[in-house]
Amino acid sequence: MALEAPPASSPAVHNVMVANRSANTKPEILVRRMLRQAGLPGYRLHWRIDDPVGRYVCRPDIAYPGRKVAIFVHGCFWHRCPECDLALPKSNAEYWSEKFERNVERDREKAGALLDLGWDVHTVWECGIDTGAASAANAVFRALIQPTGTPKEG
């Protein structure tokens, strides 16, 4: 047989890793821990945000719905960190470049839509977790001590 099944315990481990990769990446876990340590535990993970007419906008990695602070935790490779500017994979360069462009575009659209809805949007890059999480934590603090904006018109 050309295709031999892997050992029984391995696929399960593999599945867990694949399932966790997008939702519980290590940078995200670090940022959450920093927020908790900063005394800001009330975040929601992948909280669904709709626009005023009920259309789905996005689910930020971390959100404080009451304070309207959204935090995206981005891996430098997949989200194309401008600081790291990591090289594209050598094979299938066109495929990857298109895929990455879509990622970046989607990130931009989400952030823009949230800003339009009056959210404070923060991106924490994998390579700058400490400063990124600190500035996001500051934003949550500010939202805590300031009254949430004036009621929307219409």
Ligand SMILES: [Zn+2]
């Ligand atoms: Zn980076």
